[in-house]
Amino acid sequence: MTANPGELEAVGDAVGQSVSAEVTGRSPTRIAFDRLRKDKVAVGCATIMLVMVVLAALAPVIAGALDIYYDIKDPAAPSPSEVLEFDGYPAIGPPLHPFTWEHPLGLAPKTGVDNLAYLLYGLRTSLIVALAATIFSTVIGLVIGLVAGFSRGWVDTVLSFIIDLFLSFPFLLGMLALAPILISNAGNDLDKLARAQFIALISILVIFGWMGLARLIRGQVLSLREREFIQAAEVIGVPTRRILFKELLPNMVAPIVVAISLALPGFVAAEALLSFLGLGLTGTPSLGKMLADAAPYYKDYALYLWMPVATIATLTLALNLLGDSIRDAFDPKTRR
Amino acid sequence: MLGYIVRRLLSAGLVVTLTSMIVFALFFLGPDNPAQPLCDINGKCTPERLALLTEQLGLNDTVYHQYWIWLQGLFVGREISFGPIYQCSAPCLGISYSTRNEVTAELLDKFPATLSLAIGGSLIYLLVGVFLGTMAARVRGTLADRGLVTMSLIVSSIPYYVLAILAWIYLSLEWQIFPDTTYHPLTDGIGAWAYGLLLPWLVLGLAQSTAYARYTRGQMVETLGEDYIRTATAKGVAKRKVIFQHALRAAIVPVITIFGLDFAFLLAGTVVTEEIFDIDGIGQWGIRALRAPVDFPVVAATVLIGAVIIVIANIIVDILYSFIDPRVRVS
Numbered sequence: 001m002t003a004n005p006g007e008l009e010a011v012g013d014a015v016g017q018s019v020s021a022e023v024t025g026r027s028p029t030r031i032a033f034d035r036l037r038k039d040k041v042a043v044g045c046a047t048i049m050l051v052m053v054v055l056a057a058l059a060p061v062i063a064g065a066l067d068i069y070y071d072i073k074d075p076a077a078p079s080p081s082e083v084l085e086f087d088g089y090p091a092i093g094p095p096l097h098p099f100t101w102e103h104p105l106g107l108a109p110k111t112g113v114d115n116l117a118y119l120l121y122g123l124r125t126s127l128i129v130a131l132a133a134t135i136f137s138t139v140i141g142l143v144i145g146l147v148a149g150f151s152r153g154w155v156d157t158v159l160s161f162i163i164d165l166f167l168s169f170p171f172l173l174g175m176l177a178l179a180p181i182l183i184s185n186a187g188n189d190l191d192k193l194a195r196a197q198f199i200a201l202i203s204i205l206v207i208f209g210w211m212g213l214a215r216l217i218r219g220q221v222l223s224l225r226e227r228e229f230i231q232a233a234e235v236i237g238v239p240t241r242r243i244l245f246k247e248l249l250p251n252m253v254a255p256i257v258v259a260i261s262l263a264l265p266g267f268v269a270a271e272a273l274l275s276f277l278g279l280g281l282t283g284t285p286s287l288g289k290m291l292a293d294a295a296p297y298y299k300d301y302a303l304y305l306w307m308p309v310a311t312i313a314t315l316t317l318a319l320n321l322l323g324d325s326i327r328d329a330f331d332p333k334t335r336r
Numbered sequence: 337m338l339g340y341i342v343r344r345l346l347s348a349g350l351v352v353t354l355t356s357m358i359v360f361a362l363f364f365l366g367p368d369n370p371a372q373p374l375c376d377i378n379g380k381c382t383p384e385r386l387a388l389l390t391e392q393l394g395l396n397d398t399v400y401h402q403y404w405i406w407l408q409g410l411f412v413g414r415e416i417s418f419g420p421i422y423q424c425s426a427p428c429l430g431i432s433y434s435t436r437n438e439v440t441a442e443l444l445d446k447f448p449a450t451l452s453l454a455i456g457g458s459l460i461y462l463l464v465g466v467f468l469g470t471m472a473a474r475v476r477g478t479l480a481d482r483g484l485v486t487m488s489l490i491v492s493s494i495p496y497y498v499l500a501i502l503a504w505i506y507l508s509l510e511w512q513i514f515p516d517t518t519y520h521p522l523t524d525g526i527g528a529w530a531y532g533l534l535l536p537w538l539v540l541g542l543a544q545s546t547a548y549a550r551y552t553r554g555q556m557v558e559t560l561g562e563d564y565i566r567t568a569t570a571k572g573v574a575k576r577k578v579i580f581q582h583a584l585r586a587a588i589v590p591v592i593t594i595f596g597l598d599f600a601f602l603l604a605g606t607v608v609t610e611e612i613f614d615i616d617g618i619g620q621w622g623i624r625a626l627r628a629p630v631d632f633p634v635v636a637a638t639v640l641i642g643a644v645i646i647v648i649a650n651i652i653v654d655i656l657y658s659f660i661d662p663r664v665r666v667s
């Protein structure tokens with residue numbers, strides 16, 4: 001890409017707050033977005049993600065139209081004895097019978113749940129959990145990072161210690177230890193259980209997911225707060241909250257967007273891992289649980305195994321590659 | 337130097353103490369009685385049995401008191417009456433609810449498997465990662481370089497456990513390339529030990545090496561642009577020597593830092609690897625203990641040992657730093 005002089009200058013100024021007037025007024029975010037649109041990988045990944053989001057959002061519609069169910073307890077769902085043979089393998093569809101439109105991706109052995117319906121609802125769970133965890137951990141990381149970086153003295157010391165404490169916590173063991181405790185204590189009321197489990201799971205992901213951004217933001221604030229425009233704001237008596245959110249925050253759009261885009265696939269993977277290990281949600285379909293259920297059938301029913309594998313891999317791959325492209329797009333040092 | 341180490345050890349001790357407190361609080365402040373699921377295992381749970389179990393586990397005391405007792409056991413040992421009476425000596429981590437053995441003994445029993453896995457895996461990913469990264473930087477911009485970067489991006493984008501489970505299913509079960517993936521202690525001979533761990537090592541090592549390859553490549557590319565590298569080349573030093581002796585030494589310092597910071601990830605990697613390849617180590621033990629009914633003494637022990645390993649690794653890396661990088665003087 002041949003960089004025009006205006007763009008180079010704008011990129012060079014990206015760290016400072018204002019883009020000088022004679023440049024044709026393109027904000028750093030705008031430049032990054034334009035670069036992103038020219039990036040084939042980014043466009044491809046974004047398209048894949050869009051399709052996945054639409055599929056997940058339309059899960060009830062699709063399942064209703066095809067008359068398939070993810071939950072065997074659904075009164076309209078066929079009972080396992082109707083659709084399974086005596087050995088537990090499905091009586092229609094793969095792996096032993098030809099393809100049927102009644103169950104496009106076949107049925108799960110033993111339970112007789114429709115795979116397509118389960119996959120769609122699992123995708124829905126993944127995306128909702130990951131999105132919620134990303135939003136909350138970003139907000140927490142942002143606020144703690146801003147406060148720690150901006151306040152000198154003991155507040156910074158305490159907050160930095162807390163960040164380090166969480167970072168040196170063996171996060172997987174911690175997450176695993178917390179999950180059953182929070183989830184099993186979520187209550188015994190079946191209606192409330194599913195929602196309480198959701199909240200518990202998201203809290204766990206947030207508890208172990210906010211530190212990276214907090215540390216990053218703290219570092220950024222440490223260098224930004226000595227800059228002239230912040231000193232000027234302090235001198236003319238701008239309130240601290242306004243300095244934090246109106247002066248400092250807009251300068252950190254790039255690291256925040258990058259952190260968000262790389263946090264999403266991490267949370268997708270973590271949610272699936274927890275349910276894969278049998279420590280995640282119990283009442284809700286999950287891709288990780290499907291993976292764990294399907295692994296023993298690798299020989300006779302490879303399709304069953306490869307569905308969750310392909311879905312998890314596609315989801316995380318698309319999100320990660322998109323995140324990587326976003327990082328490149330925001331990085332003024334990247335040459336294309 | 338000594339003062340620095342003492343200060344680091346103090347803060348590490350604080351981190352470990354807080355970690356154990358958090359685990360305790362979470363477990364015992366929950367609404368359910370932890371004795372309930374234990375009571376339910378062996379058939380009918382009578383109120384008397386529940387009361388006895390609650391008493392035996394010391395659950396009638398306040399959380400602070402229970403924590404204090406647990407802490408005491410860790411340093412001076414304690415006596416536990418849980419069915420028979422156990423004389424649990426100095427580093428006492430309690431009695432496992434499910435196996436009714438001393439947790440410390442079980443921990444020591446399972447530690448070698450985890451240690452073997454972690455050392456082998458991290459050696460592979462450090463060596464392979466640094467080597468590939470150096471090579472890629474050397475041929476920067478070529479097809480080989482771009483291929484390597486793309487490959488590493490793809491491999492590190494897919495969750496590790498998905499790769500591990502596919503490797504286990506296809507390489508071990510289906511195609512029988514690595515038919516034996518069980519842990520043999522070193523006393524069975526070094527051959528059996530290495531043979532059994534080969535696939536877990538490779539999977540853990542190669543999957544993690546991608547990040548190190550990319551990181552090393554970035555550092556190397558930067559270092560190779562430095563003036564002193566040009567000087568060395570101009571003096572006629574052989575290219576291999578320039579890369580491996582002059583450039584790598586400077587480029588590797590940040591890689592070592594990342595290695596230290598990534599210790600939590602290595603630990604997480606071994607937990608997942610143990611669970612998938614069915615290796616009887618601390619990770620699998622910890623996960624099993626977490627499934628209902630929760631075996632709390634084991635959970636506390638695994639989290640504690642995990643935290644201790646991570647803080648010690650961080651300290652060691654900081655000290656190592658001053659040896660690798662002569663510019664750094666810890667103070």
